[in-house]
Amino acid sequence: MKHGEKAISEASLEVWDNPSPECDYIIDISFPEFTCLCPFSGYPDFANIRIIYKPNKNIIELRSLKLYLNKYRSEYISHEEATSRIYLDLVSALSPKELEVIGDFNIRGGIKTIVRMKFNANKEGNN
Numbered sequence: 001m002k003h004g005e006k007a008i009s010e011a012s013l014e015v016w017d018n019p020s021p022e023c024d025y026i027i028d029i030s031f032p033e034f035t036c037l038c039p040f041s042g043y044p045d046f047a048n049i050r051i052i053y054k055p056n057k058n059i060i061e062l063r064s065l066k067l068y069l070n071k072y073r074s075e076y077i078s079h080e081e082a083t084s085r086i087y088l089d090l091v092s093a094l095s096p097k098e099l100e101v102i103g104d105f106n107i108r109g110g111i112k113t114i115v116r117m118k119f120n121a122n123k124e125g126n127n
Helices: 004-007 062-074 077-094
Strands: 015-017 027-037 045-052 058-060 098-108 113-119
Touching: 004 058, 004 062, 027 058, 045 077, 058 062, 058 077, 062 077, 077 098, 077 113
Parallel strands: none
Antiparallel strands: 015 058, 027 045, 045 098, 098 113
């Protein structure tokens, strides 16, 4: 196993302390190289995963996020499940004030899919 493959297989989300918890600010992350495998056909799916959040006590460490997202490249998973799992893992790791995860999947077979999941700590009925 090569160094990068080992780093990806062992990846987990890491958080750091928010350096400015007294401020309300938004972090907007884009990962345009996301890939996973279609659970039906096995063909690769490509997407831009966008993560927009208002941190509470923690922020996500970006290298761990990159490696975590790369774990999906060999996983047979639907667009909806991939977006949902990323969303749930980030809510669990960060306990943010607000979070939105957008899975913007490339056109395949003439169909474009965008999956959005939203969280607001102050509102009921998140997702």
